């Protein structure tokens with residue numbers, strides 16, 4: 310009879326097998342494998358199923374009373390046994406993703422040097438760059454990588470510069486690719502680009518494990534990045550290179566520099582833009598309006614704010630038949646100095662399309678209550694936005710007055726406070742719901758409990774986090790072996806996600822699918838992206854569009870144990 314599990318020829322035995330997280334099965338090694346692979350005396354008698362192991366691991370997890378301890382426990386499980394780790398989290402996705410990703414991972418990263426137990430991924434330090442190529446090859450040892458996730462850790466989630474701790478975000482994002490996008494973890498690599506840190510607390514911490522030096526900037530930084538990208542292109546020409554949590558200036562310029570020469574993706578710009586576009590499309594489905602009918606206020610004009618504005622603008626141009634200039638005028642961006650208008654000094658180049666003319670604000674400036682620039686409340690009162698998006702890291706910025714002023718100006722205000730982790734959210738969605746008597750259409754970046762509608766029903770707060778889309782964008786690009794990640798591929802993914810919104814069927818339902826359904830949703834996103842890549846000719850595979858779904862299904866990595874046969878020329 311044929312075995313339903315895959316058969317692997319492995320070149321490891323005994324202790325080396327048990328200490329390889331990729332191959333280790335712990336008590337699930339069968340008696341036959343134990344004999345053949347030198348494990349009989351190394352394991353207790355009883356053979357467990359994966360279900361039993363998951364049950365035991367889940368019980369052990371529950372013994373840890375707080376989220377950060379659970380995070381550490383899961384991290385150590387990842388170091389021991391990948392199948393068990395991914396299988397456990399897949400079975401409890403909604404409960405455990407917040408433990409390994411936002412919000413808990415932010416705490417783990419900010420304490421990285423103190424919680425440090427074991428290295429993972431690749432640490433590339435600017436001061437040791439002479440060995441960069443050897444280090445990359447040593448760490449990847451003949452593996453053919455599909456995915457590289459890197460961060461220089463200048464703007465981790467909303468908690469700023471975290472130096473070498475940034476490996477934690479690269480690793481967490483890679484894990485999400487596997488859990489939700491079905492990417493084989495053996496084919497992905499998390500990387501931290503340690504160029505120093507401007508975080509004084511880290512610099513003065515004697516236990517800090519990164520390079521204790523001020524952040525290197527300018528030409529030296531650019532050359533370091535260039536060298537890294539060059540090596541990725543040389544050794545992994547077909548990989549997707551994912552950039553995460555870079556400071557806004559570098560994020561934008563790196564994306565522009567490499568997007569035409571390699572398949573690169575900036576998650577904070579493009580992933581956040583895509584998920585927010587999908588969420589906005591779902592919300593305007595409820596309000597039965599068009600993108601071009603909206604007035605958008607975006608509070609926080611960093612990587613996420615810029616990415617959201619560009620994505621919404623581009624989608625508006627392509628669907629509503631408006632010019633780019635006309636579409637730009639629908640946006641009001643604010644940053645620390647208030648509304649971004651002409652007379653502000655040092656406006657970043659990438660924000661220029663969205664700068665408001667001064668004269669539009671002269672009367673407001675004269676009567677403004679806020680000092681200096683034009684503040685959020687003034688903007689809301691003056692332009693009566695229909696959509697208010699927060700990506701500022703300024704917790705509580707959407708005050709009751711702001712939210713209620715917005716609700717006075719439109720029937721169903723669309724409010725997305727997207728800053729992570731949860732304590733930095735611009736408004737607790739339950740407050741926004743209460744202050745608008747259940748009228749606001751809401752989504753947040755980190756998970757929140759449901760709000761109560763005036764009729765007593767729960768209103769589920771959609772999680773508008775790029776993790777709901779980037780795994781599918783990446784999967785689609787990888788399976789189609791795309792040479793580039795194009796804007797149209799990203800928009801195709803966002804449209805597919807929007808089409809799966811529960812709010813399309815029930816206006817009181819969540820704007821985006823539940824995170825528990827993220828794997829199925831991202832599979833659909835991946836199919837849409839690959840189809841688009843084939844249609845526009847950037848895919849290297851020679852499939853017909855109709856084949857994509859079946860081919861994609863074959864490529865999904867699943868956490869199940871295979872059957873092992875020893876072969877000294879086998880896999881390691």
Ligand SMILES: NC(=O)C1=CN([C@@H]2O[C@H](COP(=O)(O)OP(=O)(O)OC[C@H]3O[C@@H](n4cnc5c(N)ncnc54)[C@H](O)[C@@H]3O)[C@@H](O)[C@H]2O)C=CC1
Pocket residue numbers: 464465466467468554556557576577581584608609610611612613614643644645646699700701702703727728729730733753754755773774775776
């Ligand atoms: N939900 C999601 O999927 C995502 C959420 N985010 C969150 O958005 C926030 C920003 O992330 P990035 O754009 O990557 O960071 P960033 O550092 O590039 O941008 C933050 C921007 O907010 C501005 N800002 C800071 N304080 C402000 C204030 N008081 N008022 C107005 N603007 C202020 C900063 O000057 C900066 O331009 C973070 O909390 C991050 O976790 C980011 C990416 C995805």
Ligand SMILES: CC(=O)C(=O)O
Pocket residue numbers: 411465466467554576577728729754774775776
């Ligand atoms: C979700 C994400 O990428 C961020 O908060 O930076």
Ligand SMILES: [Mg+2]
Pocket residue numbers: 466553554576577
């Ligand atoms: Mg990010």
